[in-house]
Amino acid sequence: MIPFLLRRLLEGIPTLLLVTVLVFSITRILPGDPVRLMLGEETDPEIMREVRKSFGLDRPIPVQYAEWLYGLLLADLGRSLRDNTQVTKLIGDKLPTTIELSLLAIFFGTVIAIPAGVFSALHRGSWWDGGVTALALSGISIPNFFLGILLIYVFSLKLGWVPPSGYEEPWKNLGKNLSLMLLPAITLGSALAGGLTRLTRNSLLEVLSLDYIRTAQAKGLSKRVVIYKHALRNAAIPIVTVMGLQFGGLLGGAVVSEQIFSIPGFGRLVVDAVFNRDFPVLQGLVLVSALCIFVVNLTVDLLYAAIDPRITYS
Amino acid sequence: MKKLVLLISLIAGLALAKTTITVGLDADPPNLDPVFSNALVDRQVQNQLYDKLVDLGSDLKIIPMLAQSWIVEESGTVYVFKLRQGVKFHDGTEFDANAVKFNLERSMTAEGSRRKGELSLVKEVKVVDKYTVQVTLKSAFAPFLAVLSDRSGMMVSPTAAQKYGKDFGNNPVGTGPFKFVERKRQDKIVLAANESYWQRGLPKVDELIYRPFPDDDVRLANLLSGAATVISPVAPKDLNSVRSNPDLNLFTFPGLGHQGVWLNVTKGAFANPVLRRAFAATINRETIDRVVFLGTALPSNGPFAPGSLGYDPKIAVPKQDISLAKKLLADAGKPGGFSFTLLTAPGPVLTQLAQVYQAMAAEAGIQIKIEQVEFGTLLDKTDKKDYEAALLGWSGRSDPDGNIYDFMRCGGPLNSSGYCNAKVDQLLNRARTIRLAEARAAIYSEALKIIQSDLPYIYVYHPQITIGASKRLAALPLVPDGILRFKSVEVK
Numbered sequence: 001m002i003p004f005l006l007r008r009l010l011e012g013i014p015t016l017l018l019v020t021v022l023v024f025s026i027t028r029i030l031p032g033d034p035v036r037l038m039l040g041e042e043t044d045p046e047i048m049r050e051v052r053k054s055f056g057l058d059r060p061i062p063v064q065y066a067e068w069l070y071g072l073l074l075a076d077l078g079r080s081l082r083d084n085t086q087v088t089k090l091i092g093d094k095l096p097t098t099i100e101l102s103l104l105a106i107f108f109g110t111v112i113a114i115p116a117g118v119f120s121a122l123h124r125g126s127w128w129d130g131g132v133t134a135l136a137l138s139g140i141s142i143p144n145f146f147l148g149i150l151l152i153y154v155f156s157l158k159l160g161w162v163p164p165s166g167y168e169e170p171w172k173n174l175g176k177n178l179s180l181m182l183l184p185a186i187t188l189g190s191a192l193a194g195g196l197t198r199l200t201r202n203s204l205l206e207v208l209s210l211d212y213i214r215t216a217q218a219k220g221l222s223k224r225v226v227i228y229k230h231a232l233r234n235a236a237i238p239i240v241t242v243m244g245l246q247f248g249g250l251l252g253g254a255v256v257s258e259q260i261f262s263i264p265g266f267g268r269l270v271v272d273a274v275f276n277r278d279f280p281v282l283q284g285l286v287l288v289s290a291l292c293i294f295v296v297n298l299t300v301d302l303l304y305a306a307i308d309p310r311i312t313y314s
Numbered sequence: 315m316k317k318l319v320l321l322i323s324l325i326a327g328l329a330l331a332k333t334t335i336t337v338g339l340d341a342d343p344p345n346l347d348p349v350f351s352n353a354l355v356d357r358q359v360q361n362q363l364y365d366k367l368v369d370l371g372s373d374l375k376i377i378p379m380l381a382q383s384w385i386v387e388e389s390g391t392v393y394v395f396k397l398r399q400g401v402k403f404h405d406g407t408e409f410d411a412n413a414v415k416f417n418l419e420r421s422m423t424a425e426g427s428r429r430k431g432e433l434s435l436v437k438e439v440k441v442v443d444k445y446t447v448q449v450t451l452k453s454a455f456a457p458f459l460a461v462l463s464d465r466s467g468m469m470v471s472p473t474a475a476q477k478y479g480k481d482f483g484n485n486p487v488g489t490g491p492f493k494f495v496e497r498k499r500q501d502k503i504v505l506a507a508n509e510s511y512w513q514r515g516l517p518k519v520d521e522l523i524y525r526p527f528p529d530d531d532v533r534l535a536n537l538l539s540g541a542a543t544v545i546s547p548v549a550p551k552d553l554n555s556v557r558s559n560p561d562l563n564l565f566t567f568p569g570l571g572h573q574g575v576w577l578n579v580t581k582g583a584f585a586n587p588v589l590r591r592a593f594a595a596t597i598n599r600e601t602i603d604r605v606v607f608l609g610t611a612l613p614s615n616g617p618f619a620p621g622s623l624g625y626d627p628k629i630a631v632p633k634q635d636i637s638l639a640k641k642l643l644a645d646a647g648k649p650g651g652f653s654f655t656l657l658t659a660p661g662p663v664l665t666q667l668a669q670v671y672q673a674m675a676a677e678a679g680i681q682i683k684i685e686q687v688e689f690g691t692l693l694d695k696t697d698k699k700d701y702e703a704a705l706l707g708w709s710g711r712s713d714p715d716g717n718i719y720d721f722m723r724c725g726g727p728l729n730s731s732g733y734c735n736a737k738v739d740q741l742l743n744r745a746r747t748i749r750l751a752e753a754r755a756a757i758y759s760e761a762l763k764i765i766q767s768d769l770p771y772i773y774v775y776h777p778q779i780t781i782g783a784s785k786r787l788a789a790l791p792l793v794p795d796g797i798l799r800f801k802s803v804e805v806k
Binding site: 030031032033036037038039044045046047050051054082083084085090093094149152153156157160163164165166167259260261262263264268269272275276277 | 344
């Protein structure tokens, strides 16, 4: 296990370096000058030159890259071109919010999807199965921005149960935090729930048709034990894989939910950094995203071994 | 006894109840330091934190603020300001002539200062005595007081500015009616009442919270649900929802900005002035106001909105004239019309607007291909003159110079058209040096007539300021610069 972990960590370094080179090049190729965007209405060429110099953007790109990489070694990702805030601070402020939102979305998705998928598989071909499948497809198909606005309309404006948007830190007021996160988590989790329901259903159906299930049933084990201990555990590998992939996707996909519900998270910071060509922030965000996805994939690999004892890493 | 206890607790409760105004904006203010700030939305928050040397009244007249009075010498190059006494910054630093000198010099010299351009004519700032400052200009510059009514005139605490350096924007300290408490980027900016504000009895609310809602629907939902006390702007499609709500007030009034179409005169079809006139003749400003803005855009005759010194009611708003457009096309040797690409930034209103232009031009046989590019790319293309026509406007300044000088003079930094006319340059330069309002207005009218004939830019409409507010909010002054000034606002 330890050598496997070390090998994976070492393999991660060139991948992340490649990501930094790519993001550095892509941000510089984009049309649109950060200084022009920042100066907005005041575009005196003299001031533009001066601002460009003060941000070090007048130097050759390889020099800028080398400096940024050196800063990275010292855990310094630079400062935002917009308001001079440290990129590490910005990410530190925003990432937990988006992780919380993503985890809540996954929780919401899983709590609905796994029982619904099992139920659907056990009632294969029935009206119930059709109903669950239709709901799952709706979850996948309804766009986030539409569902978000719909939920705000119904639960905030018409029923007045939860505030329409905003954010409160969980350590300051957990109840308020959860009430504000509920609608965004449902919005973000609905597509996940839909996909996961379909996957659980199909994966379980496949496992249920295997011989060892018939053997387990022949041994006289109860239906509950057969399904939850034998079938579902074996059906879990693809489900966990997809959940891992989805978590990585949610970090980026939270953009729309965060925008609609005014949540100050990672996704909104990405959008803001792209539109303003805030290079240091954008570079830091892409690096941290890549790192998150790397960690999630590694965790999923380790989970395989926990779920299926036949899988070992050496 | 019980009644007494109840009464006391009720009074205590009332005394403790904090009055808060939550303001919903369409963007998160990027930088609160007036020296490094560029976004228009910054000024919404800055105006509560900092007082300025002078302010703008609802009629756009310059009114005293931290400068109680001023004298301008005959030459128009020397301004002597008498300052208000007994004013303190939020950190306890005293406001005096040295603070003014520090602030103006900081704006003029700080590396990367965004105020250098507007203060470039300042030659010297001299402390005459503790409460008197003399500013000498290199040459007469009529818009100088108007410049001081904006970010260049905002006074920050010298102590705090020196302490925080470039990080001052995240730790702002002024003399304004509200003090900075905290900011969470993209979430909220919290301000608290400055209890030792120099205007006794003000402000009348305890707390101001600014929250960015970039999505129009979400901004509206927050107002409707009561989560926001006031929002600005209100999207055109949402005006009726606010207007018809018994708990809300809708305020709409003309702003200082203008919107229209840049035409690239350096190359392509629009290098030909006749084709520029032909396209301009297809535009029906009333239809645009009615269809796209539901009556909240004012058809314009130039860069100056009514109320501005430069506005000339005698210059007619151009009317749509398809037969004139066809005639001009024939004169230019293009009787069957021509085609061009219209650049626009994304957004539902801009898309609709571009489509309306497209339909109108088609009536004369002019084909418009709409190309939507993200705002950064749009600026990049217009700066490099790599376009044919582009939808781009201006937020506006209180002095007419700010709406025309950098746009229409040869090589002006905001002249996206590449337009150059020596006569216009001469007039615009002259208008800057004359202090007599009527004489300046006449010069602007003369310049505008030439510009309207050359048509590097088609002025189409003045956007209105739109504010949706709870009826509990009272005494909100409506100033055409669109900034919500909360110092005397009450919550009922």
